[in-house]
Amino acid sequence: MFRNFKMVPCVVFGRGSFNQLDDILAEKRKGSNSWLVFLVDDVFKESALRDRIPAKSSDLFLWVNVDDEPKTIYVDDLTNQVKAFTKGSMDRLPGGVIGIGGGSTMDLAKAVALMLKNPGSSADYQGWDLIENPAVYHVGVPTLSGTGGEVSRTTVLTGPEKKLGINSDYTVFDQLVLDPELLAGAPQDQRFYTGMDCYIHCVESLTGTYLNTFSQSYGEKALDLCREVFLDKGPDSDDKLMMASYFGGMSIAYSQVGACHALSYGLSFVLGLHHGIGNCIAFDHLEEFYPQGVAEFRKMMEKHDIRLPRNIVAGVESHKLEKMIDVSLILEPLWDNALGPDWKSIMTRDKIRELYQKM
Amino acid sequence: MFRNFKMVPCVVFGRGSFNQLDDILAEKRKGSNSWLVFLVDDVFKESALRDRIPAKSSDLFLWVNVDDEPKTIYVDDLTNQVKAFTKGSMDRLPGGVIGIGGGSTMDLAKAVALMLKNPGSSADYQGWDLIENPAVYHVGVPTLSGTGGEVSRTTVLTGPEKKLGINSDYTVFDQLVLDPELLAGAPQDQRFYTGMDCYIHCVESLTGTYLNTFSQSYGEKALDLCREVFLDKGPDSDDKLMMASYFGGMSIAYSQVGACHALSYGLSFVLGLHHGIGNCIAFDHLEEFYPQGVAEFRKMMEKHDIRLPRNIVAGVESHKLEKMIDVSLILEPLWDNALGPDWKSIMTRDKIRELYQKM
Numbered sequence A, B: 001m002f003r004n005f006k007m008v009p010c011v012v013f014g015r016g017s018f019n020q021l022d023d024i025l026a027e028k029r030k031g032s033n034s035w036l037v038f039l040v041d042d043v044f045k046e047s048a049l050r051d052r053i054p055a056k057s058s059d060l061f062l063w064v065n066v067d068d069e070p071k072t073i074y075v076d077d078l079t080n081q082v083k084a085f086t087k088g089s090m091d092r093l094p095g096g097v098i099g100i101g102g103g104s105t106m107d108l109a110k111a112v113a114l115m116l117k118n119p120g121s122s123a124d125y126q127g128w129d130l131i132e133n134p135a136v137y138h139v140g141v142p143t144l145s146g147t148g149g150e151v152s153r154t155t156v157l158t159g160p161e162k163k164l165g166i167n168s169d170y171t172v173f174d175q176l177v178l179d180p181e182l183l184a185g186a187p188q189d190q191r192f193y194t195g196m197d198c199y200i201h202c203v204e205s206l207t208g209t210y211l212n213t214f215s216q217s218y219g220e221k222a223l224d225l226c227r228e229v230f231l232d233k234g235p236d237s238d239d240k241l242m243m244a245s246y247f248g249g250m251s252i253a254y255s256q257v258g259a260c261h262a263l264s265y266g267l268s269f270v271l272g273l274h275h276g277i278g279n280c281i282a283f284d285h286l287e288e289f290y291p292q293g294v295a296e297f298r299k300m301m302e303k304h305d306i307r308l309p310r311n312i313v314a315g316v317e318s319h320k321l322e323k324m325i326d327v328s329l330i331l332e333p334l335w336d337n338a339l340g341p342d343w344k345s346i347m348t349r350d351k352i353r354e355l356y357q358k359m
Helices: A017-029 A048-052 A072-085 A103-115 A188-206 A213-232 A237-251 A259-271 A275-283 A291-303 A318-329 A332-339 A349-358 B017-029 B072-085 B103-115 B188-206 B213-232 B237-251 B259-271 B275-283 B291-303 B318-329 B332-339 B349-358
Strands: A004-006 A010-013 A036-041 A060-064 A096-101 A138-142 A156-158 A163-167 A175-178 B010-013 B036-041 B060-064 B096-101 B138-142 B156-158 B163-167 B175-178
Touching (some): A017 A138, A060 A072, A072 A103, A096 A103, A103 A163, A188 A291, A259 A318, A259 A349, A275 A291, B036 B103, B103 B138, B188 B332, B213 B291, B259 B318, B275 B291
Parallel strands (some): A036 A096
């Protein structure tokens, strides 16, 4: 049984394509649900981009803060703010939700679009295919590339018990605006960590047990593009990074991430580390599982003068370390993909503890 | 202004995925428009595939013949057969049209799905964005790979005056079932000519003036996959050819085909040549424009022991040769992409005539 993969159905790509956002949204401003919600990363508060966002006075414009990774309580809070704007009438739900920012903002936009149409807390839907109703129309406008979140069927959230995505066909964006010019302002280290998310999940998917030719074709090209961006750094580097992220996300269709992502989720949950840097910290200790990938990753770090934080787990209290292991072990499909059906005999609690203690 | 590219929104890929077609269609059998139309290449009349097609007694099953390339009158005839089955009630239109076959059958399925919802003859819609109403839900199940027609926004038809596609966002399939096992039975020369359609349009798009990084990423990987299939011929050759075709089609999003396709359309219109072989015949004489591509193409021909027909234009009457040139010159975006805005000074009628006379 192969997944019937749900794609983002409409994509515009090109330098300056952000200027087309207003035209694209015009269709959604017709009819009774004629207002829109903009969720925009608050790093753009003082930027030139701010004045180019095509929000109207009838729209709800919300700055979002992603200093922490998206939490289910934050999603619920944002959803309530949107619902309050409708004055309690479900007939007045917005015609669309537009997310402008990095991977965390993409995830917030997806999650709010889902939760406007599904009752309860977003924490109730962390898992696979628990969403019952289609989301409000939602648009992704990435300003950082690497997570693949722009094309994925998940929105990764930190809940009270776990860090886990809302995985559903309804999570997928209805529209992407991919404008490489928007990547220009990102801090270099953040750009690197987010780009490495793409590199690492391609290594994980290409060496995994779940792969088929669809995912392999996308994954190999994403990896080639990452090499061009982070080792050669030729012209069009931002254009290529944007495509690498897109292809990397597509490569997950018939594959999975692996050991690095599983460990990184634990680091994020307990230490509040962002996903990109968490991946890098974990990957640097996974030579045993991904020897070539880790060697090339270190070359990329050297070239970009990246120094990873060290000994971040050393002082962590024992019960927190055990929680880290719990969070990591929940992610069974990731371990299965990385190590095959016998993964439990290889990746014991002791082995995970030993790996974490090196980080 | 960049095209807001419409993708096929649902894709299942994998060996044996054809068995999932019935499940995928189940949703479309609900409600009043609960019957389906199957358009199946009549080469499968005596095949094992025939019994695996999930058509029910309430469905309309039509064998289609693609010995000739799809003509507008054939599309109109098939559309009328479907309409007759509805007993004149537009409320009884089918819930879906499913095309099973090569590029020509894909094009017939797309065109019939469009024409069930749009009045007049399919010849009225040959051109760009002339379709007004969305098509009936339509599914593509390719059994030959290379044209990229499974992902494209066109259905190429031969009309009374011209060979030209119905180019529209509504042309795009709603669902693809990509099962590499279905490629196994194709005759080797047909497989080669259709595969070369992909190789050639990637060469044309990558060397064209319209390219951006989106199209380049897809085109480069499609070309790599073609090389693996036609020069190395390793394992999973059918899987790779299917992905090459898919990527090749995607690469057209922000690019165009070029000189070879423009000349090939003239050959098909006047001599009735199939698109794949027409491309090969034209490409073999375009060393001047695509030196590396043509050299590699010849290696592929040699490896697969392909002998192209020669001197096919020599005996053609003068007025037919002039018509060939007319058909080729209509395709302005192709020439513009290949040669830039000054193409008219390079690709004169005399130059085209000279090229045709070598073929």
